[in-house]
Amino acid sequence: MESAAAETAAAAAMAMAMAMAVVLGMGGAAAAAPGNGAVAGAAGGIAPEADVSHHGHVSLWGSGLGVWVQSVNYGPSNLADVTVRVRTSVSLSRRQELPEGCLQADRLTVLCRTGALRTDEAEGRQLALELQLAGWPDEVVVRVDTLWNGGATDRNPQNNDHEVLALATGDEYVF
Incomplete structure (x- = not known):
């Protein structure tokens, strides 16, 4: 049981790390922050609004x-x-x-x-x-x-x- 829980936690941590890497790779979290007229685009860039x-x-x-x-x-x-x-x-x-x-x-x-x-x-x-x-x-x-x-x-x-x-x-x- 502990092994399954550990694997799930490790998978969740990996998914979070990958998501952060994608955001940072697109110019950082500040570039996609609300209020600056840009949102994170699915194609790997920042789309203007x-x-x-x-x-x-x-x-x-x-x-x-x-x-x-x-x-x-x-x-x-x-x-x-x-x-x-x-x-x-x-x-x-x-x-x-x-x-x-x-x-x-x-x-x-x-x-x-x-x-x-x-x-x-x-x-x-x-x-x-x-x-x-x-x-x-x-x-x-x-x-x-x-x-x-x-x-x-x-x-x-x-x-x-x-x-x-x-x-x-x-x-x-x-x-």
């Missing part, structure tokens, strides 16, 4: 779909770049005139770079897309979210992941 937020509106008229997005970073860490993904429930036309930093990834998806998002920029970055749809739908579902944020941890993804139904009225549907 940032709260990216996307808000805006969508409007559908004929075969045109307007998507206006304001992206803001509430911090605590600055981000070098963010990629916003806009997905539609209706196929896009093959010919899109997209702003610089945007590309059509597939028949339903457009990806756009925001550029740097600093925590002290209240206005963030503005994105305006005028997309052409393959037909004249009565409605379209538009999904806006963050595809990439430089590997930062976002503990509040609810403010950057949106889905909105737009009817073909020309009205603005806010997200």
Whole structure:
């Protein structure tokens, strides 16, 4: 019995030592301390923490779909770049005139770079897309979210992941 208890204690001590070695190998316990905007990453590094937020509106008229997005970073860490993904429930036309930093990834998806998002920029970055749809739908579902944020941890993804139904009225549907 004593042998089994000793083996369990030794295994627990070994696991604790390995865990401490991993944390120390990632820059020390102080680097991952709460409040400094970084959390320990599973890949062996320190991931910054940032709260990216996307808000805006969508409007559908004929075969045109307007998507206006304001992206803001509430911090605590600055981000070098963010990629916003806009997905539609209706196929896009093959010919899109997209702003610089945007590309059509597939028949339903457009990806756009925001550029740097600093925590002290209240206005963030503005994105305006005028997309052409393959037909004249009565409605379209538009999904806006963050595809990439430089590997930062976002503990509040609810403010950057949106889905909105737009009817073909020309009205603005806010997200």
